Amino acid sequence: MSTPEFATGAPAPPLLARTREVTDPGDLLSLLPGAGAVMSWVRRGEGIVGWGEALRIETSGPGRMTEADEAWRRTVARMEIDDEVQLPGTGAVAFGSFSFAPYSASGGALIVPEVVVGRRDGRAWVTHIGAGSPGKNSPGADFAGTNYAATVVEHDRPVIVPGIPAPAAPATPGQISYSPGALTPQAWQDAVAEVVTRIRGGEAEKVVLARDVLARAADEIDARHLLARLAQGYRWCWTFAVDGLLGATPELLVRRTGLTATSRVLAGTIQRSAVARQDAHLGAELRASEKDLGEHALAVDSLLEGLRPHCESVELPPEPRVLELPNVLHLATDVVASLRTDVPAPSALALASALHPTAAVGGTPTGRSTEILAEVEQMDRGRYAGPVGWIGADGDGEWGIALRSGMLTSDPHLIRLFAGCGIVADSEPTAELAESEAKLEPMRWALGQG
Numbered sequence: 220m221s222t223p224e225f226a227t228g229a230p231a232p233p234l235l236a237r238t239r240e241v242t243d244p245g246d247l248l249s250l251l252p253g254a255g256a257v258m259s260w261v262r263r264g265e266g267i268v269g270w271g272e273a274l275r276i277e278t279s280g281p282g283r284m285t286e287a288d289e290a291w292r293r294t295v296a297r298m299e300i301d302d303e304v305q306l307p308g309t310g311a312v313a314f315g316s317f318s319f320a321p322y323s324a325s326g327g328a329l330i331v332p333e334v335v336v337g338r339r340d341g342r343a344w345v346t347h348i349g350a351g352s353p354g355k356n357s358p359g360a361d362f363a364g365t366n367y368a369a370t371v372v373e374h375d376r377p378v379i380v381p382g383i384p385a386p387a388a389p390a391t392p393g394q395i396s397y398s399p400g401a402l403t404p405q406a407w408q409d410a411v412a413e414v415v416t417r418i419r420g421g422e423a424e425k426v427v428l429a430r431d432v433l434a435r436a437a438d439e440i441d442a443r444h445l446l447a448r449l450a451q452g453y454r455w456c457w458t459f460a461v462d463g464l465l466g467a468t469p470e471l472l473v474r475r476t477g478l479t480a481t482s483r484v485l486a487g488t489i490q491r492s493a494v495a496r497q498d499a500h501l502g503a504e505l506r507a508s509e510k511d512l513g514e515h516a517l518a519v520d521s522l523l524e525g526l527r528p529h530c531e532s533v534e535l536p537p538e539p540r541v542l543e544l545p546n547v548l549h550l551a552t553d554v555v556a557s558l559r560t561d562v563p564a565p566s567a568l569a570l571a572s573a574l575h576p577t578a579a580v581g582g583t584p585t586g587r588s589t590e591i592l593a594e595v596e597q598m599d600r601g602r603y604a605g606p607v608g609w610i611g612a613d614g615d616g617e618w619g620i621a622l623r624s625g626m627l628t629s630d631p632h633l634i635r636l637f638a639g640c641g642i643v644a645d646s647e648p649t650a651e652l653a654e655s656e657a658k659l660e661p662m663r664w665a666l667g668q669g
């Protein structure tokens with residue numbers, strides 16, 4: 220399978236994207252073939268999965284998202300799009316993920332898969348993307364190399380599209396052993412204490428401090444096993460996979476649908492107790508916690524600051540609500556905004572670029588807090604806590620914040636897991652370590668056998 224790459228300044232090869240409605244293909248994630256890169260943006264059974272690489276756009280540096288956005292626009296302008304379904308996620312689609320830090324060696328990538336399968340509001344579709352040579356432009360075009368067998372509904376008559384048999388079920392990774400990443404748990408607690416001292420000294424108001432943990436598996440790690448588990452256990456999160464980064468995030472940086480932008484801001488956390496019925500009081504406790512409300516307000520403010528210049532109106536509830544996940548409860552605010560009509564609307568990716576990093580993953584003020592976390596964490600976060608999601612040909616798309624995630628490495632037995640916690644003046648190192656453990660739980664669970 221070829222993986223064309225091009226510098227963002229170079230002309231993109233012309234591509235043809237063809238979308239057809241199909242009968243329901245069942246669980247989207249179980250369609251992912253074993254070999255090669257897999258892509259996912261799935262929540263509660265809906266969304267898109269993709270595989271193969273028709274095109275890859277790689278960028279780096281502070282302009283990594285805006286450059287990718289421009290390269291995508293140029294690519295789309297030269298594409299031929301034959302889309303009979305016309306829903307968000309149909310037609311030409313690129314999955315993407317971008318580093319948290321501007322100068323991270325991880326940079327960012329937009330990947331156009333060869334095959335995308337999606338489901339939304341009870342309708343399902345398959346998109347094939349390939350070289351748009353003249354012979355492939357006819358309605359009955361043959362997409363060589365297609366590896367998805369689908370029943371396409373054309374003129375109300377099912378037509379079988381040739382393909383290879385359904386993929387075999389992914390293998391479990393076997394026994395897992397964990398070891399500290401950049402900092403041991405004790406060293407990370409010391410780092411939390413240092414950040415608290417710096418915050419009390421007036422250097423910043425809030426700093427989100429992250430840690431990494433290495434998970435080594437006895438057998439090779441199959442991303443599809445992790446994705447299936449995450450989607451099963453964390454249905455209300457977005458189960459994502461792009462370029463080796465995968466996870467189940469509860470936080471939506473921005474979704475653009477036409478002139479509407481929506482966002483789900485999370486900050487302020489309480490761990491759930493092992494016994495669900497002992498949880499009843501936790502939501503009220505979280506909603507009354509001055510520390511958590513303060514952390515949350517800063518995250519909302521940072522989002523609004525980035526969003527307002529692009530909007531005619533912004534709506535949000537006066538108080539955060541409590542979002543219940545299997546491992547933690549979060550304070551959550553859903554924001555809905557109408558984009559300006561007097562200027563061309565920024566794409567979903569351009570909006571993600573304008574909003575990243577919010578104080579849910581960076582801190583307040585943004586500049587100083589991100590300097591502090593870079594000094595104290597002693598690691599490159601890579602793509603963790605950066606924007607992850609997808610963009611369509613019209614600029615609509617969804618970008619989450621890559622939380623509750625792991626990055627596959629060149630060693631097929633090794634994955635690097637991440638979790639971070641908002642640190643404010645009255646944070647307590649032991650409590651923050653426990654909170655980070657709770658945030659690692661989805662990925663630990665996904666690696667498990669159960």
Ligand SMILES: C=C(O[C@H]1C=CC=C(C(=O)O)[C@@H]1O)C(=O)O
Nearest residue numbers: 485486487488579638639640641
């Ligand atoms: C940085 C993470 O979570 C953020 C999102 C929700 C709640 C958070 C908190 O309470 O600290 C964090 O701001 C993470 O999961 O790695």
